[in-house]
Amino acid sequence: MWFVRFLTSSIGKKMVMAVTGLCLILFLCVHAAGNVTIFVGSAVFQGYAENLHSHPVIVFIFRVGLLALFLIHIGVGLLLWQEGRKEGKNRYVVNTWVSKNPYAMSTMPYTGLFILFFVLIHVFGFAVAPTHDQMISHVIDDALSNFFYVLLYLAGFAALFIHLSHGFWSMLQTVGINHPRYNTLIARATWVVPGGFLCFFSLIALYLLTTSTY
Numbered sequence: 110m111w112f113v114r115f116l117t118s119s120i121g122k123k124m125v126m127a128v129t130g131l132c133l134i135l136f137l138c139v140h141a142a143g144n145v146t147i148f149v150g151s152a153v154f155q156g157y158a159e160n161l162h163s164h165p166v167i168v169f170i171f172r173v174g175l176l177a178l179f180l181i182h183i184g185v186g187l188l189l190w191q192e193g194r195k196e197g198k199n200r201y202v203v204n205t206w207v208s209k210n211p212y213a214m215s216t217m218p219y220t221g222l223f224i225l226f227f228v229l230i231h232v233f234g235f236a237v238a239p240t241h242d243q244m245i246s247h248v249i250d251d252a253l254s255n256f257f258y259v260l261l262y263l264a265g266f267a268a269l270f271i272h273l274s275h276g277f278w279s280m281l282q283t284v285g286i287n288h289p290r291y292n293t294l295i296a297r298a299t300w301v302v303p304g305g306f307l308c309f310f311s312l313i314a315l316y317l318l319t320t321s322t323y
């Protein structure tokens with residue numbers, strides 16, 4: 110079947126990486142938008158979280174979809190990386206050798222695995238471990254009042270920044286967003302989007318670390 114043949118080809122796998130990567134970026138945008146309520150106050154954030162969980166079916170479907178996106182992105186990414194190593198050159202970065210960020214490009218599997226480590230700790234701490242009678246606003250405040258926990262979080266955000274600084278650009282190249290007229294804009298977006306996530310999430314962690322009465 111042409112579709113299976115496409116998906117198992119090098120460009121097909123890159124397309125899968127681009128689409129799943131874009132969906133994960135969109136998830137982060139939604140997550141960041143929800144987390145804005147943290148700055149408004151603990152009651153507002155708590156209200157937002159309770160409102161979200163009052164739709165269990167939607168939350169369940171959303172979580173299954175998110176897990177599938179993560180697994181496909183990681184699995185196909187590792188496959189491309191392994192193929193590249195076997196051939197003695199990194200096929201994963203085909204077409205992207207002109208990247209202005211060779212450091213981010215060559216460390217994609219390592220930053221990716223560190224993000225996975227961060228996400229596992231984060232999801233366990235904030236979504237799995239809390240019991241029903243625990244308020245989520247207290248859970249995040251307890252965790253992010255700890256200096257070493259915040260340090261781990263900042264390391265996770267830094268890995269995300271490095272990963273996206275190449276990944277975002279690579280995704281745009283794969284889907285063909287590459288026009289001389291817009292290349293300056295595209296190059297800026299490569300930094301603005303990951304930089305925005307880095308600043309925003311770090312600000313939340315530092316805010317909770319330094320706020321004594323949340």
Ligand code: HEM
Binds near residue numbers: 228
């Ligand atoms: C300081 C920054 C962050 C805070 C305060 C935060 C807060 C939270 C909270 C409270 C939850 C639980 C939501 C729930 O059970 O309804 C959650 C879930 C989650 N977060 Fe974060 N988050 C942050 C950054 C991140 C980052 C950078 C990533 C990805 C790299 C991420 C990925 C996730 C995922 C995958 C889930 C599970 C989704 C779900 O339960 O539906 N978070 N986060």
